[in-house]
Amino acid sequence: MLTRRLIACLDVSHGHVMKGVNFVDLKHAGDPVELARRYNDEGIDELVVLDISATLEGRLAFVDTVAAIARELFIPLTVGGGIRSIDDARAVIEAGADKVSINSAALQNPSLITEIAGRYGSQAVVVAIDTHHTAAGAEVVSRAGTAPTRLDPVTWAREAEARGAGEILLTSIDRDGTRSGFDCEITAAVSRAVRIPVIASGGAGSYDHFEEVFTAGCADAALGASVFHFQDHSVPDLKRWLSSRDIGVRPHWNFSKVV
Amino acid sequence: MAGLEVAILDYGAGNVASVAKAFNHLGADARLTSSAAELAAARAIVVPGVGHFSRTASIGPDLRTAIRAAIDRRVPVLGICLGLHWLSAGSSEAPDVRGIGVFRGACEPLHAAGSIKVPHVGWNSLEHTGRASRLLGGIDNASFAYFCHSYALAEAPDTTAISRHGQAVSAVVERHNVFGAQFHPEKSGAVGLRLLQNFLGIVAETR
Numbered sequence: 219m220l221t222r223r224l225i226a227c228l229d230v231s232h233g234h235v236m237k238g239v240n241f242v243d244l245k246h247a248g249d250p251v252e253l254a255r256r257y258n259d260e261g262i263d264e265l266v267v268l269d270i271s272a273t274l275e276g277r278l279a280f281v282d283t284v285a286a287i288a289r290e291l292f293i294p295l296t297v298g299g300g301i302r303s304i305d306d307a308r309a310v311i312e313a314g315a316d317k318v319s320i321n322s323a324a325l326q327n328p329s330l331i332t333e334i335a336g337r338y339g340s341q342a343v344v345v346a347i348d349t350h351h352t353a354a355g356a357e358v359v360s361r362a363g364t365a366p367t368r369l370d371p372v373t374w375a376r377e378a379e380a381r382g383a384g385e386i387l388l389t390s391i392d393r394d395g396t397r398s399g400f401d402c403e404i405t406a407a408v409s410r411a412v413r414i415p416v417i418a419s420g421g422a423g424s425y426d427h428f429e430e431v432f433t434a435g436c437a438d439a440a441l442g443a444s445v446f447h448f449q450d451h452s453v454p455d456l457k458r459w460l461s462s463r464d465i466g467v468r469p470h471w472n473f474s475k476v477v
Numbered sequence: 478m479a480g481l482e483v484a485i486l487d488y489g490a491g492n493v494a495s496v497a498k499a500f501n502h503l504g505a506d507a508r509l510t511s512s513a514a515e516l517a518a519a520r521a522i523v524v525p526g527v528g529h530f531s532r533t534a535s536i537g538p539d540l541r542t543a544i545r546a547a548i549d550r551r552v553p554v555l556g557i558c559l560g561l562h563w564l565s566a567g568s569s570e571a572p573d574v575r576g577i578g579v580f581r582g583a584c585e586p587l588h589a590a591g592s593i594k595v596p597h598v599g600w601n602s603l604e605h606t607g608r609a610s611r612l613l614g615g616i617d618n619a620s621f622a623y624f625c626h627s628y629a630l631a632e633a634p635d636t637t638a639i640s641r642h643g644q645a646v647s648a649v650v651e652r653h654n655v656f657g658a659q660f661h662p663e664k665s666g667a668v669g670l671r672l673l674q675n676f677l678g679i680v681a682e683t684r
Binding site: 219220221222223258261263288289292293294311312314315316338339340341342384385413414415436438439468469 | 492498499502528529592595641663664666669
């Protein structure tokens with residue numbers, strides 16, 4: 219049976235992994251290649267690497283970082299942050315990414331989803347949706363959490379699917395970095411509305427949170443950053459816990475057994 | 478000059494470089510190529526790929542002939558995901574495009590229903606069918622591999638492992654010197670590397 223995926227996310231700026239709270243207050247969390255290697259060895263199911271640097275110089279360094287990570291990794295690698303065109307997508311795919319994650323650019327130009335899917339296949343296109351709650355309900359936010367769109371996340375997820383997205387990466391800005399639990403309500407609403415897999419993100423802080431998002435949240439995968447980087451929760455321990463709660467996960471398989 | 482140990486067919490499909498990277502990691506002399514002459518001289522051929530079946534239409538007649546001839550000479554051939562689909566009769570995803578027909582039957586779509594989502598993306602277990610397998614040596618029953626597909630080949634006499642996603646599909650198929658994996662061994666951690674290493678073992682024996 220298909221298992222639920224645990225995904226570690228590295229937010230990279232100028233060659234360093236950074237992590238903030240509610241998308242701000244960034245602090246240094248380690249070397250990307252070292253962290254990628256550690257997660258791979260610990261049995262993480264997938265890795266997401268996001269470019270959070272805003273300069274051209276940062277962008278060029280980022281592609282080198284992606285290539286260095288890809289050399290170490292034999293699990294799926296998704297790369298995002300600042301992908302605005304098919305050429306940006308090509309640059310990171312050629313550097314070794316299996317999938318690209320697009321966010322603001324897809325909101326601005328939804329045909330980019332179709333264009334990348336047409337060239338690399340739907341499985342290579344992850345549409346990232348950042349949401350927050352307002353008095354009027356959940357809303358999609360663009361430009362790294364700075365630009366409200368008045369779009370309903372469920373409507374946008376359905377459109378992204380129709381345009382060729384292979385997966386949805388749904389992040390709650392309200393919960394990001396707070397370790398107070400995933401937003402299960404919005405995750406379940408989006409997951410039930412689309413046929414493609416939904417990755418829940420934002421708020422992971424304890425084992426219970428993962429259990430909750432896989433049950434009440436109907437998530438196909440859950441992404442964590444802070445919860446994994448600062449090593450208070452190891453991936454193998456989390457997987458053992460989820461198994462004991464009858465949630466199917468890929469068991470940890472010792473990497474050294476092969477090579 | 479001796480041919481490549483492993484020629485990986487580059488026909489414009491997905492991220493095929495990661496297949497070369499995995500073979501290189503295992504110490505194999507493996508390289509991407511779109512040359513029929515290089516395929517003809519290689520000691521083994523890999524047809525990789527992910528995405529829409531129509532993409533395999535770009536495997537032109539000369540490449541097709543070279544691969545067909547290699548199969549007839551008992552050169553080991555491995556198809557991965559879309560590459561496996563191409564080694565079957567074809568796929569209803571693009572009915573006008575023909576596969577090479579080593580594995581019987583054509584690929585049919587997976588069906589989404591309830592919690593079963595399509596594409597089938599993620600880590601799923603491999604259930605050995607009990608048929609003799611050369612590709613699965615050292616890979617325990619119920620080991621996990623990374624899948625990413627919407628179409629698949631039904632279980633058939635050549636199936637050595639299945640996976641279940643609403644329905645049972647062929648995960649590993651083997652017929653004489655021709656092999657196929659529906660999942661991505663280059664993205665399946667230690668299990669996938671072991672499968673590629675087993676393929677290299679078959680290549681070494683075939684010398």
